[in-house]
Structures are given as structure tokens and as C-alpha cells.
Amino acid sequence: MAVTREIVRTHDVVKTYYMGTEEVHALQGVTTSISAGEYVSIMGPSGSGKSTFFNMVGGLDKPTSGEVYIDEVDVSQLDVYELAWLRCRKIGYIFQTFNLIPVMNAIENVSLPMVFAGKSSDECRDKAAELLKKVGLGDRLTHRPIEMSGGQQQRVAIARSLANDPAIILADEPTGNLDLKTGQEIIALLTQMKEEQGVTIITATHDHKMLAASDRVVWFTDGKVVRVQNREELNIQVGTIDGED
Amino acid sequence: MSQVQESIFGGDRSEKRLEKVPLRKAWDMCVQNLRNRRGRYMLVFISIAVVVSFFVITLTYQRMLTELRKNEDVHTRAVMQRAGLVLTDEDAAIKQRDRMIWLLILSGSLAFVGVTNTMYMSVTERYREIGTLKCLGALDGFVVQLFIIESVLIGLVGSTIGALLGFILTLLQVGMTLEFGLLGWRVVLVGFGAGVPAAILGGTVLTVLASIYPTVAAARMKPVDAMRVEV
Numbered sequence: 001m002a003v004t005r006e007i008v009r010t011h012d013v014v015k016t017y018y019m020g021t022e023e024v025h026a027l028q029g030v031t032t033s034i035s036a037g038e039y040v041s042i043m044g045p046s047g048s049g050k051s052t053f054f055n056m057v058g059g060l061d062k063p064t065s066g067e068v069y070i071d072e073v074d075v076s077q078l079d080v081y082e083l084a085w086l087r088c089r090k091i092g093y094i095f096q097t098f099n100l101i102p103v104m105n106a107i108e109n110v111s112l113p114m115v116f117a118g119k120s121s122d123e124c125r126d127k128a129a130e131l132l133k134k135v136g137l138g139d140r141l142t143h144r145p146i147e148m149s150g151g152q153q154q155r156v157a158i159a160r161s162l163a164n165d166p167a168i169i170l171a172d173e174p175t176g177n178l179d180l181k182t183g184q185e186i187i188a189l190l191t192q193m194k195e196e197q198g199v200t201i202i203t204a205t206h207d208h209k210m211l212a213a214s215d216r217v218v219w220f221t222d223g224k225v226v227r228v229q230n231r232e233e234l235n236i237q238v239g240t241i242d243g244e245d
Numbered sequence: 246m247s248q249v250q251e252s253i254f255g256g257d258r259s260e261k262r263l264e265k266v267p268l269r270k271a272w273d274m275c276v277q278n279l280r281n282r283r284g285r286y287m288l289v290f291i292s293i294a295v296v297v298s299f300f301v302i303t304l305t306y307q308r309m310l311t312e313l314r315k316n317e318d319v320h321t322r323a324v325m326q327r328a329g330l331v332l333t334d335e336d337a338a339i340k341q342r343d344r345m346i347w348l349l350i351l352s353g354s355l356a357f358v359g360v361t362n363t364m365y366m367s368v369t370e371r372y373r374e375i376g377t378l379k380c381l382g383a384l385d386g387f388v389v390q391l392f393i394i395e396s397v398l399i400g401l402v403g404s405t406i407g408a409l410l411g412f413i414l415t416l417l418q419v420g421m422t423l424e425f426g427l428l429g430w431r432v433v434l435v436g437f438g439a440g441v442p443a444a445i446l447g448g449t450v451l452t453v454l455a456s457i458y459p460t461v462a463a464a465r466m467k468p469v470d471a472m473r474v475e476v
Contacts, residue, residue, distance in 0.1 A: 055469045060380065060467060060469045061469050079262075080384065080385065081262040081263050081384070082261060082262050082263075084263040084382050084384050085261050085262050085263040086261075087379075087380060087381065087382045088263055088381060088382020089263075089382070093380045093381070095472075099373065099376075099377045099380075099472065101374055101377065101378075103278060103281035103282050104277075104281065108277070112378070113381045113382055115266065115270060115274075116263065116266060116381060116382040116383055116387075117263075118264055160381070
């Protein structure tokens with residue numbers, strides 16, 4: 001096994017929102033570390049701060065205090081061009097609501113991050129088609145999101161997140177809008193991508209199905225990490241409905 | 246299982262910055278977007294065209310009448326007299342001018358409200374899309390560039406359609422209330438010059454201005470906030 005490297009490290013991250021005059025303490029001192037190639041699930045009830053944490057790690061939001069290091073670089077020290085580069089080349093995002101561009105077909109959606117990375121049109125198209133085939137949508141290349149099911153849209157989103165061969169994939173409730181079976185397929189696909197590409201996967205979820213695939217589970221409550229469990233400690237012998245496992 | 250990945254920020258830091266996407270690419274994306282959204286933009290074009298044409302009609306019609314009044318020709322005078330469009334004294338002339346100013350203010354503000362509201366809505370309904378683009382690595386400047394090119398195109402097309410439509414309607418109006426025979430090249434040219442270029446320019450500038458504010462606001466937002474906006 002290769003030497004593990006810390007790809008994400010947070011130190012005492014605090015995030016406070018102001019809603020009107022009221023202070024909301026979304027994160028209250030979160031210190032964690034995630035190694036390269038890990039599949040980490042962040043679990044917790046809604047409002048526990050997991051999405052906020054997630055946005056910090058993805059460079060989508062800045063902490064009120066504390067530091068977020070991506071590969072030992074403090075994200076808050078990056079200028080806009082570096083931050084855009086990080087989002088574009090090194091982090092792939094998957095959202096609960098898919099967030100595909102509605103007027104673009106599958107190929108165009110997957111090409112977008114590559115366009116931002118400055119690749120040529122031909123290169124974008126070829127790579128996008130290849131990725132879509134990999135996620136099982138080889139016959140849906142020119143379909144628009146509206147012509148696809150939720151599961152298929154999420155597959156397009158996964159292909160898009162892989163477009164620039166990122167080091168980290170951040171998936172915020174990727175199965176939240178999907179039915180049980182489709183959700184499992186998406187989890188299987190993510191696991192497969194982790195194995196094949198060696199990409200680090202971080203998901204925020206309250207879907208217990210996702211536990212089985214995780215190397216580690218970080219539990220959040222009220223903006224704090226309350227428990228970290230390794231795979232071995234998880235009792236994941238949960239039966240599935242169709243009984244395939 | 247996995248090999249050791251090369252460090253994200255390893256090597257030269259100066260290469261780890263995103264370059265600006267070339268203008269050509271932004272143009273391609275705009276054209277693609279306009280083509281793909283033609284159904285939705287049809288409404289935008291129509292709203293802009295309708296208000297611009299109303300503005301052109303008020304501007305051009307009065308200008309053409311003024312031009313016709315200068316004409317000493319007996320037949321022209323007779324036709325204008327029959328239509329009750331000959332100004333008998335100074336009082337009537339002032340009244341006529343006041344009415345025209347009112348009409349212009351009215352149609353001008355209608356065009357302003359119509360165009361700004363249409364553009365504002367068409368940008369705000371895409372906040373989520375802007376947030377997504379930023380997550381995928383779009384720079385703020387690129388988002389603004391994209392929407393400005395798009396609004397220039399929309400403004401130009403919408404206002405041109407509107408201005409030409411308005412001008413044709415004016416010709417019909419003059420022809421029907423007076424006589425088509427009176428529409429000599431001079432009258433037509435004066436009318437065209439008075440309304441059409443100004444309306445195309447004004448409509449386009451208004452369209453761009455109206456979309457700049459929401460675009461810049463959205464581009465400056467943190468991606469998460471932009472995606473959370475409910476319209």
C-alpha cells in the first residue's frame with residue numbers, strides 16, 4: 001500500500017452566520033484530516049453543519065476562523081485565480097440537485113470544466129464522451145438533462161466531476177434525491193471511481209446506505225465532530241432490500 | 246491499490262492559476278446558449294421589441310407629420326386638413342408639442358421598465374447556473390463577460406426587430422390616416438432617421454445596463470449562496 005498523504009486537513013474551523021441579528025454557529029471548532037484515496041462519509045442530521053464544512057473544504061466558502069488546508073495549502077491564502085484553478089482542476093463537485101446546465105446536453109455539460117481549464121474543443125468532446133461511457137451513459141451523449149432520469153442526471157454529474165481528473169470529489173447528499181436502488185448504483189459508481197482513479201471521495205450524507213462504502217465515517221452534531229469511525233468499527237451488516245449483497 | 250498521487254500544489258505555484266478563458270470561447274457559449282434557449286428568449290425578444298416599437302412609433306409619427314406640415318403642396322395640405330392634422334395657430338402647435346412630449350415620456354419609461362424587468366428576470370432565474378459555473382472553475386470576470394455578450398446580442402436583435410416593426414407600423418399609420426402617396430422618400434427618410442437608430446442604440450444600451458447589475462451581483466456571490474437563491 002502506498003504511503004498515505006493528508007489531502008485535506010482542517011484546524012479548529014469555526015463558521016458563524018448572521019441571519020438578521022441572530023448568530024448561527026454552524027461550525028464550532030472542527031479539526032479533521034483526510035488522507036488521499038480515502039472514501040470518507042460525513043454523517044449527521046440536517047443542521048449539524050456538515051454542508052457548511054463541506055463548502056469550506058471545497059473552497060466554496062471561507063471559515064470565520066481556523067484554517068482549511070488542501071494538500072498543505074491554506075485555502076484562505078489563495079487568490080481568486082488560484083481558487084478557481086483549485087475548483088476547476090483539483091476538486092470535482094456533485095450536488096444533491098445535480099445542478100446540470102439545463103440547456104446543454106450531456107457532452108456539453110461534462111465538457112464545461114475542461115473548457116474552463118483551457119482545453120481544445122476536440123479534446124473536450126472526446127474526453128466527455130469517454131467519461132460518459134464510463135458512467136454507463138454511452139447511449140445518452142446528446143440528451144438534455146430534462147430527457148434523463150434523476151439517476152442518469154447524477155451519472156452525468158459524476159462524469160462532469162471527473163472531467164479534469166480531480167484529486168478530490170466532494171459529493172453533497174448525492175443520493176438525497178434518488179430512490180433506494182438508484183442511490184445504491186450511484187454509490188457503487190463512486191466506489192468504482194475511487195478504486196480506478198485513486199481519487200479521494202468525501203460525501204456529506206444522512207443516508208445510511210452510504211456507510212457501507214466508506215473507509216471512514218465522521219459524525220457531526222451541532223457543528224462539532226462527535227465521533228470518527230473506521231471501517232472496521234462500523235457494523236455494516238445491514239441487509240439490503242433486493243438481497244444481492 | 247492506489248499509487249501515490251503527485252502533490253496538488255507541487256511544482257511551480259505560478260502554473261497553478263487559472264488562465265482567462267478566451268473571448269472566442271465565451272462567444273461560442275453565448276451563441277450556443279441563445280440557440281438552445283430560443284423558446285425562452287423568444288419571449289424576451291418580443292417584450293423588448295414591443296416596447297421599443299411603441300417608442301419608435303411615437304417618435305417617428307410626429308416627426309413625419311412635422312415634415313409633412315412644412316410641405317406647401319396643395320394636395321398635401323388638403324389631405325392633412327381633412328385628417329384634422331393642420332395646426333391653425335400657435336396655441337394648437339404648443340398643445341400638439343406638449344402631447345408629443347407626454348407620449349414620448351410615457352413610451353420611453355414603458356420601454357425602460359419593460360426592458361430592465363425582462364433582462365433582470367432572465368438573469369436572476371439563472372443564479373443557480375452562475376453558482377454552478379463558479380464551482381466548476383469559472384472566474385467572476387468570465388461570468389460577467391458571458392452575460393454581457395449575451396445581453397448585447399439580445400439587445401441588438403430585440404431592438405432592431407422592434408425598431409423596424411415600429412417604423413413599418415408608422416408608415417402604415419401615416420398611409421392610412423392620410424394617404425400612402427404622401428410618403429415621399431424625404432418624409433420616409435426623415436422619419437427613419439428620427440426614430441430607428443436612436444431606438445436600436447437606446448434599446449441595446451438599456452438591455453446591457455439592465456443585465457449588468459444582477460450579473461455582477463451574482464458573479465460576486467459565493468458560489469454556495471448563488472446556488473441557494475430562490476427566484
